[in-house]
Amino acid sequence: MRTKRAGCMPIRNGSRAAGFLCGLVALASGFASAPSTASGPAPIDATAFDTAFDDAFERYRPPGLAVGIVVDGEVVFSRTRGELVAGGGEGIDGDTLFKIASNSKAMTTALLARLVDQGRLDWSDPVVKHLPDFRMHDDWVTREIQVRDLLIHNSGLGAGAGDLMLWPEPNLFTREDVIRGLRHLRPVYSFRSRYAYDNTLYIVAGEVAAAAGGAPYDVLVRRELFGPLGMDRCQVGEWRRDAVGNIAQPHMRGEGGEPVAIREDGEVVADVPMMAAGGIRCSLGDMLAWTRMWLQPGRFGLDAEGRPWLSARQREEMWKTHMPMPLSQRMRDWDDSHFSAYGYGWRLTDVDGTWKVSHTGTLSGMYSALTLLPQLDAGFVILVNGNADELRTVLTQVLVKRFTRPGDASLTVAHYAALLAAERESRPQDASRVAARTRRAATPAEVATFAGRYLDPWFGEVSICAEGEGVAFRSARSPKLSGAVMRSDTRLLVDWYDPDVDAEAWLAFESHTAGPDRLTMAKVDPDADFSYDYEDLAFERIGDCATP
CATH class of the missing domain: 2.40.128 (Lipocalin)
Structure with missing residues (x-):
């Protein structure tokens, strides 16, 4: 059985519902190819960016924060504050390495897209074509699951299935253990029937890339991505801490609320199993280069010979609506969003009538966010070396609104923090907890x-x-x-x-x-x-x- 690689998913119950969803899917897919109707980015107000940065830092007091903004291909704002290790005295700067966590996924899918361009694999290839020993719990799914299915969270597994083989780290599981364990994970939904976020199948995707590319995943990422795009500080695979230097460490809050470093790196940073799902580290400068490449491929997405780093066809494939996602009430209320979907390693939605392409990264003690507004030729990066879910949510929202609603001065850090506090207060306490x-x-x-x-x-x-x-x-x-x-x-x-x-x-x-x-x-x-x-x-x- 083969499925369409993009477009509308069939719905059996009710033509109105089917038509509505198909309309949203068409809208989402259309954003990728339609010319921009926006008038361009609002005038740059660096003071507003500084205010948002300072307000977020003062409210949440992270150990370290790095933020960068790109508009029209130029870095218009880049700022860091805090320390590699709280109390250690070494400050964060634009070259400091952070764990980008699940923002690694878009790098894995981009690597696969490069291999598709090179004719080494196809998105519709069965996974077993490249990994003959790969198994899912169901034999039919094992036969039918394609490379594209590894990337869009439609496997039928529950959210986060098998993640205990990845976290907490360090542990004794290998990449082979994780892939072998998939055959024992029972699905909770039908294959391709709905979205449920997973990490383990991205590890499989990394091994598919290795098999098709003829080299280990980390070697391919360095060769096909970091090198051509000039992302010189990014690290993947095994590397030595002191040889690289300037590395932010993860933190959690102590009993008094102070940041405490956890899981600090040893001299050798290991090649952990989750590398393709969330194990890459990059600096703010690297991530801004990555941002510019996606926003202006004709200017920043060329290899050393002046050829496109990715073909236009594969760029479009990355940002197509491959899997509808739930549209939360918060997205409706805050952003007037009408659709939500997953591409290849990217989340897709609309904000105030503007297309948004983004992803977040979450590890214990490290948070990241990358947000692109392609129609406005704007994007920004947030990196934090602490548990910072609310900081990331609030600051992302404020920065987005600087572009989608530039005239509304009320949409501040304090405003969104108050909305989140109201959500918490209205949420009933779970009896079990x-x-x-x-x-x-x-x-x-x-x-x-x-x-x-x-x-x-x-x-x-x-x-x-x-x-x-x-x-x-x-x-x-x-x-x-x-x-x-x-x-x-x-x-x-x-x-x-x-x-x-x-x-x-x-x-x-x-x-x-x-x-x-x-x-x-x-x-x-x-x-x-x-x-x-x-x-x-x-x-x-x-x-x-x-x-x-």
């Missing part, structure tokens, strides 16, 4: 019936065993997922030892007379990051605890 606030350490006697070693087919072995007067949960392949087992009323949960792991998990045991006991897990906070995909785990008991 409230219940977990009352807890005590579980005793070995309380867990004796289910204590032992358990195995999940993709995550591996864990143990739930007595340690002193308490009980500990420990993962063999993800050492940071170790914590104290606590009792909350009649339920058990894990309070992780490492403060970097910020999503606690409920434990549920089932006793089976005809087979091994089973263990399942679930997020205490249902709104926690979906990469804590505890719900995808299905453990079976394999033995007793080791003798102390």
Whole structure:
């Protein structure tokens, strides 16, 4: 079975709904090829950019912040503030490396597009053509899944499925382990039926690129992307910290609200499995070069011989509406948005009648955002070396509005921060999360019936065993997922030892007379990051605890 590579998805129930969605899809696809009807960017007001930068920094106090803005091919604003490590005294500048997290995805898809231009693969190639040992849980999906499907979050897996093989890091999973684990992840939706964000299939996409390109993923990215585009500070694969230097470290908030560095780099920065999904690091200067290349390909998207770095056909393919996405109420209220979709590594929507192409990147302790307004020939980059979800949301919104509603001075950092605060206050508290606030350490006697070693087919072995007067949960392949087992009323949960792991998990045991006991897990906070995909785990008991 083959699907259209772009265009309208069939809807069986109701011609009006089908027509409406098809209209939005056509609108979204049309943005990519239609000439701009906008009058061009508003006059540059650097004072407004400075004000937004300062307001965001003062309100959220990140350890470090870097922001750059491109208009009409020129960098009209570039500013940094803060430190590589909070309290360390070394300041951030335009060459400082940040983890760009999921903004790596567009680089992976651009690499694949280069290989398509070179005739080494096609978007409609079955994945097994390039990776014969690749398997999904369903044999039919294994046969039918194409290269394009790896990029648009339509696999049928739940959001973040398999991410516990990637995060928290460091862990002991390899890239091969991640790809092998996919065959054990059960889908929760029909293949190609709906959008659900994933990272693991981008790792597969990186290996497809390696197979088609005849070199490891990191070698290809350096050769095909960083080199031709002059992104000289970007790093991928394994590299040495001190040889590169000027590297921002991730931070979280301490108990007093102060930024505390976490997971600081050692001398050798490893080639981690998630490289193609979210493992690239770049500087503000690199990301501004990347921004200019997308906005003005005829000027900044040429190789050393003056040829297009990507063909016009592949550029259009990257920004087509490949998968409709949910349109949130916030997008409707804040931006008067009418559609939302995913391209190849890019999110697509409209803001105040203007096309927006963007993506964010989120890792524990590192946040990024890249936003393009192609019709206005404007784009901007935000890089933060701290947990900064609200800062990124608010600052992105203020900068977008400087271009889409330049005359409205009320759309400030304070304005959007107040809207987010109102959202939080109106959100009902989850009963499960409230219940977990009352807890005590579980005793070995309380867990004796289910204590032992358990195995999940993709995550591996864990143990739930007595340690002193308490009980500990420990993962063999993800050492940071170790914590104290606590009792909350009649339920058990894990309070992780490492403060970097910020999503606690409920434990549920089932006793089976005809087979091994089973263990399942679930997020205490249902709104926690979906990469804590505890719900995808299905453990079976394999033995007793080791003798102390």
